[in-house]
Amino acid sequence: MFRILRGLAHKYFSDEEAVILFLILVIGTFFVIWFGAMLAPAIASLIIAFILQGLVTRLNSLGVPEGVAILGVFLMFLGVLVGFLFGMLPLIWTQISALAGEAPRIIGELQTYLELLPEEYPHLISAKTVSNLYQQVNTEVGHMTQWLVSFSLSSIPGLVALLIYMVLVPILVFFFLKDREVLLGAISRLLPPQRPMMLQIWHEVNLQSANYVRGKAVEILIVGGTTYVAFKLLGVPYAALLSLLVGLSVVIPYIGAAVVTVPVAVIALFAFGWGSHFIWVMVIYGLIQALDGNVLVPVLFSEVNSLHPVVIIISVLFFGGIWGLWGVFFAIPLATMLKAVFFAWPVKTPVSPASSDQV
Numbered sequence: 001m002f003r004i005l006r007g008l009a010h011k012y013f014s015d016e017e018a019v020i021l022f023l024i025l026v027i028g029t030f031f032v033i034w035f036g037a038m039l040a041p042a043i044a045s046l047i048i049a050f051i052l053q054g055l056v057t058r059l060n061s062l063g064v065p066e067g068v069a070i071l072g073v074f075l076m077f078l079g080v081l082v083g084f085l086f087g088m089l090p091l092i093w094t095q096i097s098a099l100a101g102e103a104p105r106i107i108g109e110l111q112t113y114l115e116l117l118p119e120e121y122p123h124l125i126s127a128k129t130v131s132n133l134y135q136q137v138n139t140e141v142g143h144m145t146q147w148l149v150s151f152s153l154s155s156i157p158g159l160v161a162l163l164i165y166m167v168l169v170p171i172l173v174f175f176f177l178k179d180r181e182v183l184l185g186a187i188s189r190l191l192p193p194q195r196p197m198m199l200q201i202w203h204e205v206n207l208q209s210a211n212y213v214r215g216k217a218v219e220i221l222i223v224g225g226t227t228y229v230a231f232k233l234l235g236v237p238y239a240a241l242l243s244l245l246v247g248l249s250v251v252i253p254y255i256g257a258a259v260v261t262v263p264v265a266v267i268a269l270f271a272f273g274w275g276s277h278f279i280w281v282m283v284i285y286g287l288i289q290a291l292d293g294n295v296l297v298p299v300l301f302s303e304v305n306s307l308h309p310v311v312i313i314i315s316v317l318f319f320g321g322i323w324g325l326w327g328v329f330f331a332i333p334l335a336t337m338l339k340a341v342f343f344a345w346p347v348k349t350p351v352s353p354a355s356s357d358q359v
Contacts, residue, residue: 017197018345025341033322041165045172047213052077052177054214070177078170085166088240095241106270197344204340209333215300216329220247223292230284237271246285250292251329252316257289311335 032043052073059069118125176183191198224247231239242264249256268281315335319327327334 017192017195020192021198021201021341041168042172044165045169046176048077048169049173049176049180050210051214051217052173053180054210056177070174074170074174074177077173081166081170088244091240092244095238099238099241106266109270200344201337201340204344205333205337208336208340212333212336213330216251219250219292219296219300222296223247223250223288226288227285230288231281234277234281234284235271236268236281238267242267246288255313255316257293261285 055073055076056066056069059072060066064072224243227246228239228243231242236242245260245263249260252259264285265282268278272278272281312332312335315331316328319331319334321327323330
């Protein structure tokens with residue numbers, strides 16, 4: 001066993017740079033796991049600054065001075081943040097509360113639909129199954145209503161923390177943008193002077209992750225905004241809430257769209273019933289999903305290396321289980337980073353005795 005471990009260490013960790021990179025990855029992972037909640041504003045600010053840096057770089061390439069570009073991009077970020085906090089967020093919360101109030105009526109109509117299933121399809125579903133399903137749905141709705149009430153009663157500390165975040169995050173984002181070169185220089189001084197593997201991995205991860213994260217942010221805005229306009233014109237209730245869910249669904253490939261289709265179909269069904277209006281809502285929703293998958297995604301992610309669907313799903317499950325929503329959102333960039341590390345990792349091939357004798 002010791003000989004096997006020594007052989008693996010000689011093969012994969014004979015390079016000093018590989019050992020340092022391995023320690024950085026291990027320490028960084030445990031640091032995020034242990035102190036992630038405490039440093040959430042700093043991590044969120046770093047991610048936002050990483051997204052906005054692409055706009056700053058694009059403006060610089062057009063001849064805009066760096067200071068003006070940073071100030072302009074930062075003011076645009078503040079405008080979007082204020083618009084979401086004072087425009088969309090209250091509307092979404094109002095619609096969540098209204099949907100919780102409408103839950104008893106929806107449950108009653110759902111029970112009516114479910115009671116017809118054993119009569120129309122007696123060989124596929126029984127009355128007992130329908131009764132159990134109805135009880136489960138009723139229990140989940142009760143838990144949701146209870147959560148809303150408890151949240152409204154205990155939301156004062158959370159609101160105070162939110163106000164603190166709303167002050168800290170913009171300040172940190174500004175300084176991350178303004179002093180980007182200074183911060184990167186300070187970090188580089190802690191690394192070995194000769195680090196070709198780290199530079200190769202950094203270049204690959206920076207290119208792929210930047211393209212993915214910025215493209216995904218644009219995709220969320222386009223898909224969510226288009227859905228809101230379409231649902232508003234069609235008169236779909238809770239349009240803001242549904243458009244937010246549809247926009248966020250693009251974060252989870254292959255799974256998000258299928259999951260969000262259920263609330264969209266349920267709300268459209270209870271709002272319009274079986275008829276042409278319901279069909280139009282689902283057709284428009286399907287068209288948005290089709291255009292997103294076949295037009296928007298190829299345009300936004302043309303420079304991103306594709307990962308196998310199995311790798312994407314496993315990454316979403318693994319990183320989502322560790323870091324929740326942030327892990328789901330950054331599952332693909334993290335998988336891309338691991339892929340870059342895997343292909344750039346120096347592997348020392350053992351020299352066979354025959355070849356050494358020839359030398």
